[in-house]
Amino acid sequence: MGEAILSSLVGAVGADRVRISDGRAEYGAAVAQRHGVRWCATNAEAVDGVGAVVIAVKPKDVGGLVGGLAGVLADEALVVSVAAGIPTAFLESRLGAANPVVRVMPNTPATIGQGVSALSAGSHATAEHLERTEALLAGTGTVLRVDEAYQDVVTGISGSGPAYVFYLIDALAEAGVVGGLSREVALDLARATVAGSGAMALASGEHPAILRERVSSPAGTTVAGVRELDERGVRAAVIAAVDAARARSVELGRDLT
Ligand SMILES: NC(=O)c1ccc[n+]([C@@H]2O[C@H](COP(=O)([O-])OP(=O)(O)OC[C@H]3O[C@@H](n4cnc5c(N)ncnc54)[C@H](OP(=O)(O)O)[C@@H]3O)[C@@H](O)[C@H]2O)c1
Incomplete structure (x- = not known):
């Protein structure tokens, strides 16, 4: 850093x-x-x-x-x-x-x-x-x-956030390998998808829920995938991950000597 x-x-x-x-x-x-x-x-x-x-x-x-x-x-x-x-x-x-x-x-x-x-x-x-x-x-x-009161939650979101995104890239690539792709192609697809989606979210300025709805056709493939994320509690897990990092940041500030 x-x-x-x-x-x-x-x-x-x-x-x-x-x-x-x-x-x-x-x-x-x-x-x-x-x-x-x-x-x-x-x-x-x-x-x-x-x-x-x-x-x-x-x-x-x-x-x-x-x-x-x-x-x-x-x-x-x-x-x-x-x-x-x-x-x-x-x-x-x-x-x-x-x-x-x-x-x-x-x-x-x-x-x-x-x-x-x-x-x-x-x-x-x-x-x-x-x-x-x-x-x-x-x-x-x-x-x-x-x-400054918000620095601990900032740490949980953007300070630690790159690690969550790298975790997502790794998981997406693993899914590609499960589906039969070579690891190299799966990783290329996963990296480019995350980079492109992040760039699009920034460039458009639209709320991410709107962007997600736009790629979710009725009865299509994407809604089927997103339903799995919801059923498996991924949204709640992300919120819990950020909160755990925030709590750890608070602890670091308390343990000072
Ligand atoms: N990495 C991240 O993603 C990230 C994100 C946001 C904020 N930060 C913050 O950035 C800070 C640095 O993190 P990092 O990951 O870059 O750590 P790092 O790779 O360990 O680098 C810290 C460097 O500081 C040196 N150092 C330690 N005590 C020193 C002293 N008294 N005088 C001079 N140099 C000293 C270390 O040398 P020795 O190895 O000899 O101790 C090491 O080279 C942390 O406080 C972290 O919270 C990091």
């Missing part, structure tokens, strides 16, 4: 104004070389004198990392965190200064510039800080704003 955001940062401000650090020195240095940015051996070196810092470590590592920035990072520097479940209030308390903090939930299609990110302002972040964050993330795809 950090590398996806790095690409966007380079596009927004230029490689010569971006520095990175990472726990895995060899890996981090290779990433830096790939993007033409400066590699820093320590986080302190990376944040020294910067106007903005993006934190993209696992939620369990955020507390230690941010604690280490206190006193090194300039008080006015913008702090952007993409860590799932970590409230802005926690980051603010660890920083120990009035840094503007923006919490972001991106998703992995950001790696090809087709992600969606939701961002929320911490207590010291203004509209100008949100605009700066939007500009920094523009290369990752769509960026929208939500109240």
Whole structure:
């Protein structure tokens, strides 16, 4: 996720104004070389004198990392965190200064510039800080704003959502194999169907129920398939999956040390 955001940062401000650090020195240095940015051996070196810092470590590592920035990072520097479940209030308390903090939930299609990110302002972040964050993330795809109270459910939908869609692609392909297709052809059909349907849902702006009705002829093949999805509780399972991811995001925010 950090590398996806790095690409966007380079596009927004230029490689010569971006520095990175990472726990895995060899890996981090290779990433830096790939993007033409400066590699820093320590986080302190990376944040020294910067106007903005993006934190993209696992939620369990955020507390230690941010604690280490206190006193090194300039008080006015913008702090952007993409860590799932970590409230802005926690980051603010660890920083120990009035840094503007923006919490972001991106998703992995950001790696090809087709992600969606939701961002929320911490207590010291203004509209100008949100605009700066939007500009920094523009290369990752769509960026929208939500109240921080909704970040956990956003995590359940769009943060974890790509995994549900990959799961669906895999299941569709498996069905093709059950029906006698080669795995390769079944996967090609499944991938292209999901990509095309997603693109159509976006381009048309129509409600998905309307789009579904349009491809469901009376007594046809599609209604027969959709009836199976309904009878097997797939809609309820999707809602339950999102709710489980939301609950886990809440837990991550509670387990902080
Ligand atoms: N992946 C997703 O789909 C997704 C979606 C939305 C949000 N996010 C959020 O994005 C964040 C990163 O996720 P990821 O999947 O990209 O994780 P990741 O692949 O594990 O990358 C995190 C990197 O941070 C490094 N790191 C850990 N502690 C550090 C420290 N104190 N100083 C410097 N570097 C440190 C790690 O190095 P070591 O291995 O040495 O620890 C690792 O290279 C998470 O908070 C996650 O919630 C991820």
